[in-house]
Amino acid sequence: MAYLDMKNVSKSFGTLVALDNVSLSVQKGTIHALLGENGAGKSTLMNILYGMYQQNEGTIYLDNEEIDIKDSKTALDHGIGMVHQHFTLVPPLTVIENVILGYDKISRVGLQLQKAAKRFEELCQRFNMDISPWAVVEDLSIGQQQRLEILKALFRDVSLLILDEPTAVLTPQETETLFSLLKQLTDEGLTIIFITHKLAEVMNICDCCTVLRNGRVVSEVAVSEIESKEQLASMMVGSNVDLIIHKEEAQTGDVILSVEELCFDDEDRVRRVDDISLAVKSGEILGVCGVDGNGQSELIRCIMGLLHPTGGSISICGEDVTGKTTREVLNHHVSHIPEDRLKMAMIKEFTVNENLALMAYRDQQYGRFGFMNWKWITEQNIKICEEYNVKTQGMHVPAGTLSGGNQQKMVVGRELDREPTLLIAVHPSRGLDVGATKYIQNRLIQERDRGAAILLVSTELDEILELSDRIIVLYRGRAMSTMQRKAATREHLGLLMAGISPKNTTVTPVTM
């Protein structure tokens, strides 16, 4: 029998069935991939194993023994550790405080930080990692934080480690480092479950793969038996979604957005945007690529008037908008699809109707003398919902009742309906399923062909490569390079994202 056996696990949330009779068996000392789209049930299954949820039905065997995991503490006691997609560290605390949080095996009452730190440093040495136990977690890089999460689990002597989409926040090079660490861990006898939706990663480092779709197991195969990525892809997605983006050559016009020598320092005087210059012309998509947290948010917020730049200038259609308010920027026919829909673009408690009115409500058409003409607005909004395929039970239901894909379509519809001259799209497809992703990506291309200038920020290299006409790479707030799409390769971008300028590859500088 396998090391871990999850048998016939089912879980539902209300009326939504998240897992339907799922079985999973994992061999000792292997890396086992759990592959599936967003919402396929991967994380739910692993959260059950880690004790965050209770299954409605099904049993779990570890080392041939039935175990009942009622909370994460029990999971840890059984040697099961998990690194979540969103890190579960406490940023203002030190590394060692994070490590021993809730771990009272060294001492029960007092913290005995020195003793714990010594053990932690030994662990670091064994795995060749350099993290000071006295550093404050919020000062660590994302890659270091992830390694700390792994160390936190190892400190508790886990024998089974679950990693939930660990590469989502890493550069290709950091990913390589992670993979070699994982190899080392399995060599020492650890078992790893690796949640992902990236096919290449399964092929690269995993021994075995279980594919989930809509809460059911579609297949379980040894990686050595997989013939091609396409075979895996069709298992994961199911239907034959048209994955190809149809795109013509860009017909560019005047410069719409021009950013020159832009700098921004945050409250702690840390330079977040460092001397960035870029220009976007009408009819083209400029892709901004980089690992999360390398100045993208701040750059966009400066352009949108949400932050005051420390230096440099921004102009839209030749008019200087540096330091202007968001309202003034929006008045230049700018649309913005923000990075975090629920935080920045829509209000769950508002109705669909109200959400759709959020941006253009100041317009005279929306009502005169300071009043809202809801009758006219509703008619207008029904048109938007039809045009952009927003599936809703009506205009007066809370937007929170819509699915994630429909919420995003609602936001995109609202922004595109204003026919912007400049469109800023930040992670427009993050967290969406393949169908909705492709729909939105195709819409962006349509906007480009209509003549909009588009600034696209994404951490997904594939998205950048598919949609952009030109690409700019950000690293620690600096523009590493700007290049034509044709000149860009995945490897080249990967190095730039890690802050390495490859000398011997040819980069075609683009005059702006």
Next chain:
Amino acid sequence: MRSKLKPEKIFQLYFPIVAILAALLLTAIVISVMGFNFVEAIQALFVGAFGSLGAIGETLNKATPVILTGLSYAIAQKCGIINLGAEGQLYMGALAATIVGTNLNGTPSVIHITITLIAGFLGGALYGIIVGLLKNLFDASELITTIMLNYIAMAFCGWCISFPLKDTEATSNFPQSRAVLESVQLPRLISGTRLHAGIILAVLAIVFYYVFLKYTKKGFEMRTIGLSRSVAQNAGMRLSTTSLLAIFIAGGFAGLGGAIELLGVQFRLINAFSLNFGFDGIAVALLGNSNALGIGLSGILFGALRSGSNRMQMITKLPVAVIYMIQSFIILFVIGRSMFDFRKLRVYKRFAKRKMLQGEKT
């Protein structure tokens, strides 16, 4: 779609009613334990509140200021500000109204009443705006500033009626202002009762609240800011000025409440002018779920508690302060409404599941 909306409408009433019943039940237990006769008390309370035309008039009179402080809490809350300062704003409104109402002799009644009410509104509104300014400029939490300003306002009013505004002709040395002129006293609506025109103003304020939030762009902005400051920022809304407007109106409502209480009931500014109206308003707004009609109805309920409690104290010797307990129970049961949600019970879930499965089959 329509059939799905209906149960939600019913739930809007279900929770407040259950909350009131639960609060009464709990009060019954508490005062029985203290050795009082609950049935007698509730009877006296009810008769005191609705037993006669005069009693009903008194109930509506008492409802008026708490409806206004309820609106005060509600409109600020819609814009994301917790206004615990209605008490102080009410005092400052009453103070402004006292100054205008005791002077300007010879002004025609309608005009005098109007400007006195406006003075009351502005007194509260300008005092309210301090909270907004401190929040905008110094990031000072309104939880603390509003409470501190309440005490400061009360002490300030206390000083005013002891010195500059003191009624020197009065026989006692009790600190109080002169009575407002007869031309500014609110007209009685029904003769033989003390019911004054204030309740009409309260209804108008409710209508204003409803229309403002639902049908104006400023109201839309306030609701957006209240639910998500970051969305409002992205939409180019002006956060600080809109918040200032919200707390201005909120303070104005409370100040208006103070002015009406002065012109309709008390006529003089005294120490302990407000019977905790400011904090009653919070309960009114919560019970009414910040909904215009709901605030009106719960305002009347709280007015009834107030007017009935005097008779209750007379007959059963149970102190009036008991109604604070009832109020707090109502707040708790409204805010903790999820414990009454039978949809979360296992029995109901099973029932609903079966119903759903049946629906699928047919």
Next chain:
Amino acid sequence: MIDTITSFLASDIRTATPLLIAGLGILFSSRAGIVNVGTEGFMLVGALAGVVGSWLTNSSLLGSLFAMGVTVLLAAIFAFFVVYLRADQTVVGVAINTFALGATTTLNRILFGMNTSPPLINVFDVVPIPGLSKIPIIGDALFSQPLLTYLAFLSVPIAWFVMYKTHIGLKVRAVGENPRACDTLGISVTKVRTGAILFSGALAGLGGVFISMGQLSFFTEDMVSGRGYMVLAAVVFGRNNPVGVMLATLIFGAGDALMYQIQAAMSGVPYQFSMMLPYLITLIAVCAFKSKTRPPAATGIPYVKE
């Protein structure tokens, strides 16, 4: 002049004591991410319960314990609504305060009547420390105080140790910053928060007892009059750490002390203005010394296990 300083210092320390006792409790709930607006109500209930307890048992110690027991019960109700039902913390706090006002006023009238003179009860006696209390100027101020005052100030380093050097303190700090992280490590957010609230309730209650039995020797209606909110302000102003809270309560206590001094010494100042002082000082402190340290990240947000 020296007499004035001494009596001012003594009075400052004494008025700061209830704020400090409650503040050290509220510090823990605040660090766990709870905005405890109900502090005012806890203190008020504590003030009455202490008097009642002392009146019944004839012992100020038993009276204090009784009061803490009662406020812990009240805190349990607060915790039930805030932690288990995830209700809005401010609103529940306001409800607790309203309840406290109603319950204490009612009970006070029932038990002690309205107009009769207050009952004679056993209160906190001043315990001069031999030797030290003879030091000029500060001796009388610092070392001629009730026992509870010494205990309150001695508790500051203890609170510091617990907060920064024990598992309990680490858990409290972590729960306020990132409850989900704690959950994934098997720490029960519910238990930690409930514990912090109960603890804060007990200490706030004791703070209330000190107002009725340390500063005065009877209960009056609404006698806490905003000090609960001052405690909240002191925790924010004291940057969420024990030493800061102590300094903040000494500053806010000075407002109270000054009020008494002015009332006693300067008859020209209307007493309404001296009454405003503690509130004005708190208001100014909250505004002028905008704290650079931010409150715990999860402040005010109920934790929903996903």
